[in-house]
Amino acid sequence: MKPATLPQAFAILLRRDLTLAYRRRSEMINPLLFFVLVTAMFPLGIGADPALLRDIGPGIIWVAALLASLLSLETVFRSDFDDGSLEQLLLSPHPLSILMIAKVLAHWLVTGLPLLIVAPLLSVLLNLSHEAMRTLLITLALGTPVLSLIGAIGVALTVGLRKGGTILSLLVLPLYVPVLIFAASAVANSDAGLPVSAHLSLLAALLVLATSLSPAATAASLRISMS
Amino acid sequence: MTHTYPAATLEARDLACIRDDRTLFDTLSFTLEAGQALLVEGRNGSGKTSLLRILCGIRQPDEGHIHWNGGDIYRLATGYNAATAWVGHKDGIKLELSAEENLVFARSLGTPSGLDIAEALDAMELGGFDDVIAINLSAGQKRRLALARLLVTRSPLWILDEPFTSLDTHGISLIETMINKHLSDGGMLAVTSHHPVALDSTDITHINLSD
Numbered sequence: 001m002k003p004a005t006l007p008q009a010f011a012i013l014l015r016r017d018l019t020l021a022y023r024r025r026s027e028m029i030n031p032l033l034f035f036v037l038v039t040a041m042f043p044l045g046i047g048a049d050p051a052l053l054r055d056i057g058p059g060i061i062w063v064a065a066l067l068a069s070l071l072s073l074e075t076v077f078r079s080d081f082d083d084g085s086l087e088q089l090l091l092s093p094h095p096l097s098i099l100m101i102a103k104v105l106a107h108w109l110v111t112g113l114p115l116l117i118v119a120p121l122l123s124v125l126l127n128l129s130h131e132a133m134r135t136l137l138i139t140l141a142l143g144t145p146v147l148s149l150i151g152a153i154g155v156a157l158t159v160g161l162r163k164g165g166t167i168l169s170l171l172v173l174p175l176y177v178p179v180l181i182f183a184a185s186a187v188a189n190s191d192a193g194l195p196v197s198a199h200l201s202l203l204a205a206l207l208v209l210a211t212s213l214s215p216a217a218t219a220a221s222l223r224i225s226m227s
Numbered sequence: 228m229t230h231t232y233p234a235a236t237l238e239a240r241d242l243a244c245i246r247d248d249r250t251l252f253d254t255l256s257f258t259l260e261a262g263q264a265l266l267v268e269g270r271n272g273s274g275k276t277s278l279l280r281i282l283c284g285i286r287q288p289d290e291g292h293i294h295w296n297g298g299d300i301y302r303l304a305t306g307y308n309a310a311t312a313w314v315g316h317k318d319g320i321k322l323e324l325s326a327e328e329n330l331v332f333a334r335s336l337g338t339p340s341g342l343d344i345a346e347a348l349d350a351m352e353l354g355g356f357d358d359v360i361a362i363n364l365s366a367g368q369k370r371r372l373a374l375a376r377l378l379v380t381r382s383p384l385w386i387l388d389e390p391f392t393s394l395d396t397h398g399i400s401l402i403e404t405m406i407n408k409h410l411s412d413g414g415m416l417a418v419t420s421h422h423p424v425a426l427d428s429t430d431i432t433h434i435n436l437s438d
Binding site for chain 2: 002003024088089091
């Protein structure tokens, strides 16, 4: 038998992580539930004035998405670190940075993609226009992968610490801010009928930047954490 | 005697390991050739695990170099990883996956040995447990599943940290048979164990880190 090629190893790791997520689905549903509940609580808390909700809706949805992503970050490496699988990944004959893309992709498919799926519902709840809903979906599609990619670096750095949660938030949240600013203002602009292409281009640029730099940084951080 | 592994050399030169300002060991040098075993001994906290983690490349030595066939292992990187198999304190198996799924994944991360998953499970006396989710296995069975990884991949250098943890005497003799076969095939072994390891080979290097 020949050793698995890199694409095969990538596919096998991706499938393993998706299988694991499916078998732990009650745990995986948490961030999605958080996202929906936080967004749904706002109209109850500040009153159901349609104009007000429409104004603050984009910000609410994006802040909730960002916190939901932060909530689920630890799961990228935590269990692999605890049971020793991470050592095995580190010592595999495949380039670690490529394997990291598989891990982050699996994480995004499980925690980021569901946010996109329920977002239309929430935008109706917050009285956003159809145009704004469309922009919201585009910003989530471009922005949530960036959150996963940046977050993976932070988790890789803190996974060896016993109480890494607080440091992780402090480390990662400042890096999330550009995504939040451009995404939320894109949705607000499109609700007001203003052009949004500049915002979307910037988000796409952030995604390209994160995709190219984050895997190598994550792999390097993991090596530091494990040694 | 037919050697199934190509001749290889692992050479450690002047290794030092410092943890929390304490020097665990320094100027540690040894050479390991095909068919040879390295037995690392020492009291708790003397740096046995650290040495093995350095040998497999998870940890960098504070001083010194390790060469595999003349090349520095940090330059070889993934090339060296292909030649080594590591079983540490942690089993490295996913509790939510079945025994078979665990081994299929382990095999894809290394060079497949040609041995079937079912054959490897049989050899570890886990036959019939292939579709059992690992969380339902006993501690000793989990350990045997972790060690079955060594059978489905083909790595000349085995680095084992306390391989006999949670195994009963029968399990221990299973692993010893497996290790002896590996050595007689021309494989190499670096191991720490509180339990005496019964090796057929007399070609054993002992390192005692407490001295």
